[in-house]
Amino acid sequence: MKTYKKIIIAAVLCVLGLGGALWLLRGNKVTEVAFKEPIPVEASYAKIGSILRRVHTEGKLSAIQTVTLRPQVSGRIEKIFFEEGSRVKAGDPLYKIEDSLYKAKVKEMEARLLEKRGNYERAAKLLEKKFGTPQERDRTFAEMRIAEANLEEAKIQLENTILKAPFEGVMGLSKVSKGALVSESVELANLVDLDPINIDFSIPNSYLPFVHEGDVVDVTIEDYDILPIEATIKAIAPELDEATLKIIIRAQMPNTELSYRPGEFARLLVLAGKTENAVLIPVSAIEREGDEEYVMLVVDNVAVRSTISTGMRDGDEVEIIHGVKAKDLVVTAGQFKLHDGDEVKVVNLEKSDEQKK
Structure with a gap:
């Protein structure tokens, strides 16, 4: 019986001893948490200012300007005046098409005009002498005018046997060579104005x-x-x-x-x-997590995470559209080790608090 009581007393003492040890250990941990040092950070006050829209x-x-050159008359290429890739001026000759047929056409139209002009002059004189009719005079006059137009067209075609640069520029690569037979639909080269x-x-x-x-x-x-x-x-x-x-x-x-x-x-x-009147903070204050941008604010020496929307950036400053107000204290260094609710100590504002102003 006495032995049984001794065992019970020993067990009670063990339990009390273990409980005291646990209580002491827990107390030390609470004391450790209670006396945790604030995390040192640097911070800056958000300010109002202007920022360039970049x-x-x-x-x-x-x-x-650029143009694809095409001939205005058909024929065989007789001469190429330019070097590929070279500069040319407006009016410079580029291609020469054989013109013998076009020269002959001009001579033919000149002879026809001479004939039609003579017919008209005779009809006019006969009408003056009362031997002709107004209808004959008018017919020969119309034929003369048609002959004049045909001669003008023949001269234009002869002139178009030389293809000239429409503006100053740089010649591209020629798509035809000397001796090639070309028509109005054939592309000859590109001319590009580069300056x-x-x-x-x-x-x-x-x-x-x-x-x-x-x-x-x-x-x-x-x-x-x-x-x-x-x-x-x-x-x-x-x-x-x-x-x-x-x-x-x-x-x-x-x-x-x-x-x-x-x-x-x-x-x-x-x-x-x-x-104007933009809320500005240093770029270094901004952190990212996925597609979200955020900053850590200091409110009563406690870190508070705030999601932001940014606007324009100019050098080391960024415009804040949402999430920060003027004179908010924003962590600019040390925020990577912070969590929402951590106690902080701003070390760079202890000696000077003029940034608020």
Whole structure:
């Protein structure tokens, strides 16, 4: 009986001892949690300011004017005056078609006109002497005028045996060679005006009120230019592009060295005025998780996650459309280790709190 009581007393003492140990361990953990140090971060106050509307887009180069040359008369190519890829001026001869038949046609029409003019003059004199009739005079006059028109047509055809450049530009590759028989439907070569050169691009319709003819845009040709080239907006389309619902704009830039060619792609920077009274924060404050952008705000020394919508960016600053208000304190360094609800200590504002102003 005494042995049984000793066992019970020992068991009770063991339980009490284990409970005390657990209580002491739990107390240490609570103390550890209760005295956890705030996480040091750097922060900045959101401010109100203006920001440039910078629109980045892509475009494609196109020629100011281009034409596919075709003969206006048929015949055999007698001479080619240009070198492929060379510059030509407006009016320069390009192709010569054999003209012997056309010269003969002119002589024939000159002889016919001489005959018809003589007939008319005789009919007019006979009518003056009361031997002719007005009808005969009028008939011969009409025949004379037809002969004059036929002669003019023959001269034009003779002139068209020399095909001339309609404008200044660069000749393409000739599609025919000397001796080739050509007609009015045969393509001879392309002539392209390369200086200046067009850049066609598009921007969202919302920026249209801030872009005007005469504005300057920066152009960078892919794999070619290091520094951008200035181009001037020449025309803005009057309607939206049906496929993209954007506005198509055409700019022009110099191409004196003929370095750029139609079909090349370009990157453009369009300045579309300023946004006034915008909420601005440093770009370094923004974090991303999937498609979501967010910042960590400091509210009463506690980190609060806020999902944001961003607008324009200019250098190190970004416009906030939604999620941050002016004078909100935004974490700019150290936010990667924060969680919503963490206690924080802003270390860069201890000595100066002037950013609020």
